Amino acid sequence: MDRREKADRRSRRSRRLIVDALLGLMLEQRFERITVQEIIDRADVGRSTFYAQFRNKEDVLESEFAWVLGLLHEQHLTGAQYPAAHLLPSLGLFRHVQEHRPLYAAQLRGLAVDSHTQGVHRALRDRAARELALAADTAELTVPLDVVAEYLAGALLSLIQWWLDHGMPHTPEQMEAIFQQLVMPGVRAVLPEQRR
Amino acid sequence: MDRREKADRRSRRSRRLIVDALLGLMLEQRFERITVQEIIDRADVGRSTFYAQFRNKEDVLESEFAWVLGLLHEQHLTGAQYPAAHLLPSLGLFRHVQEHRPLYAAQLRGLAVDSHTQGVHRALRDRAARELALAADTAELTVPLDVVAEYLAGALLSLIQWWLDHGMPHTPEQMEAIFQQLVMPGVRAVLPEQRR
DNA sequence: GTTGATGGTGAACATTCTGTTCGGTACAGA
DNA sequence: TCTGTACCGAACAGAATGTTCACCATCAAC
Numbered sequence: 001m002d003r004r005e006k007a008d009r010r011s012r013r014s015r016r017l018i019v020d021a022l023l024g025l026m027l028e029q030r031f032e033r034i035t036v037q038e039i040i041d042r043a044d045v046g047r048s049t050f051y052a053q054f055r056n057k058e059d060v061l062e063s064e065f066a067w068v069l070g071l072l073h074e075q076h077l078t079g080a081q082y083p084a085a086h087l088l089p090s091l092g093l094f095r096h097v098q099e100h101r102p103l104y105a106a107q108l109r110g111l112a113v114d115s116h117t118q119g120v121h122r123a124l125r126d127r128a129a130r131e132l133a134l135a136a137d138t139a140e141l142t143v144p145l146d147v148v149a150e151y152l153a154g155a156l157l158s159l160i161q162w163w164l165d166h167g168m169p170h171t172p173e174q175m176e177a178i179f180q181q182l183v184m185p186g187v188r189a190v191l192p193e194q195r196r
Numbered sequence: 197m198d199r200r201e202k203a204d205r206r207s208r209r210s211r212r213l214i215v216d217a218l219l220g221l222m223l224e225q226r227f228e229r230i231t232v233q234e235i236i237d238r239a240d241v242g243r244s245t246f247y248a249q250f251r252n253k254e255d256v257l258e259s260e261f262a263w264v265l266g267l268l269h270e271q272h273l274t275g276a277q278y279p280a281a282h283l284l285p286s287l288g289l290f291r292h293v294q295e296h297r298p299l300y301a302a303q304l305r306g307l308a309v310d311s312h313t314q315g316v317h318r319a320l321r322d323r324a325a326r327e328l329a330l331a332a333d334t335a336e337l338t339v340p341l342d343v344v345a346e347y348l349a350g351a352l353l354s355l356i357q358w359w360l361d362h363g364m365p366h367t368p369e370q371m372e373a374i375f376q377q378l379v380m381p382g383v384r385a386v387l388p389e390q391r392r
Numbered sequence: 393g394t395t396g397a398t399g400g401t402g403a404a405c406a407t408t409c410t411g412t413t414c415g416g417t418a419c420a421g422a
Numbered sequence: 423t424c425t426g427t428a429c430c431g432a433a434c435a436g437a438a439t440g441t442t443c444a445c446c447a448t449c450a451a452c
Binding site for chain 1: 339362
Binding site for chain 2: 398399400401402403
C-alpha cells in the first residue's frame with residue numbers, strides 16, 4: 001500500500017519526480033487536459049517507467065491523496081483530541097491543509113478529480129453526523145441531522161477553498177476563529193439549548 | 197447564441213435527443229467516462245450530426261447550462277425582488293433548481309465538469325459580496341467581507357447538494373427555512389448590529 | 393406537387409492519446 | 423562482486439476524437 005518507506009531508491013525517485021511533475025502541471029492547466037506525455041517529459045522519465053509505477057494519471061493523484069488523507073485521519077480525525085462542542089476538528093484540518101499546501105493548491109487550481117474533494121467532504125460530513133448524534137437527541141433537532149452535517153462540512157470546505165484561493169493570508173488559528181464565528185452559530189441555533 | 201427558437205425543426209430535434217441522451221448517461225456514469233459514441237448511440241443520431249450541432253461533449257452540457265443559467269439570472273438574480281436582509285435570492289434559487297431538476301441532478305450525479313457548479317458558486321459569491329457591501333460598512337466587519345460571501349455561497353450550495361442527493365424531499369420553502377435557520381445566524385454574528 | 397436549400401446519414405480517414413511489450417542497460421543493495 | 427530490479431526507448435495495438443464527403447430526407451415556399 002504505502003510505497004514510501006520500502007522499495008528501491010530508484011522507484012521512490014521516479015514516483016517523486018512524477019508526482020511533482022503532475023502537481024506542477026496542475027498549477028498551469030486543468031487536470032483533464034494534461035497528457036501522460038507531458039508528465040513524463042517534465043519528470044524526465046521513460047514512458048514505461050510511468051506505467052510501471054502508476055496505472056494512469058488519475059492513479060498518481062489518488063495515491064498521493066490516499067497517503068495524505070491517511071495522515072489526516074490518523075492525526076486529526078481519530079479520537080477526540082478536540083473540544084466536543086466543536087463537532088469537527090476544524091483547527092486540525094486547517095493545519096493539515098497548510099502542511100500539505102502544494103497538493104491541495106494543485107488540486108484546487110487544476111480543478112482536478114473532484115472525487116478527492118468529495119472524499120474529504122464525505123469524511124467530514126460523516127464525522128459531523130456522528131458527533132451531532134452524540135451531542136443532541138435527534139428528535140429534538142428542528143432541522144434534519146444530516147442537513148446540519150452536510151452544512152458543517154460544506155461551510156468548512158468553502159472556508160478552506162477561500163483560504164487556498166487567496167494564498168493563505170491567515171494562520172490556521174485565525175481561520176479557526178472565523179469558522180467559529182461564522183459557521184457555528186447556525187448549528188447552535190438549530191440545537192435545543194443543551195451542552196452549552 | 198440561443199438555438200432554441202430559430203433553426204430547423206430537425207436541428208432542434210437532434211439537439212434535444214443528444215442533450216437528453218447525455219443527461220441520461222450522466223445518471224449512470226461519470227461524465228469523463230462517457231464517450232461520444234455512447235451519446236450518439238443512445239440519442240440514435242449519426243456521428244456527423246453530433247459534430248454538426250456541438251463542438252464536443254463538453255459543449256453539449258455547456259450550451260444547456262448556459263441557457264438555464266441565463267434563466268436563473270433574469271428570473272432570480274436581477275433586481276432585488278427579495279428581502280434585502282436575505283443577501284441572496286435563496287428561495288428563488290431553490291425554486292430554480294427544482295424547476296430544472298433533470299439538469300442539476302445529472303450534473304451532480306455525473307460529477308460533471310465542475311466548472312459549471314463553480315460558475316454558479318462564483319455568481320452567488322459575487323452577488324453576496326455586493327449585497328454585503330451595501331448592507332454593512334466594510335470596516336465594521338469582524339471578518340473579511342469576501343470570506344463571508346464565500347461562506348454564504350458555499351453553505352447555500354451545500355444545502356442544494358444535500359437536497360438533490362436525497363431526492364428533494366422538501367419544498368423550496370422548507371429549504372429556505374432551513375437556510376435561514378442554519379446559515380444566516382453566522383452572518384448576523386459577524387455584522388455589527390444594524391439593519392435588523 | 394415541384395423545387396431549392398438545409399440538415400441528416402454512415403462510412404472512411406487522419407490524428408492523438410493510452411497502455412503494453414521487449415531487449416538491452418544501469419544501478420541498488422547484500 | 424554479483425544478482426535482481428528498475429529504467430530506457432522504441433515500437434505497437436487499440437480506443438476515441440473530430441473531419442470530410444457523397445448521398446438521402448425533410449422542410450417550406452412557390
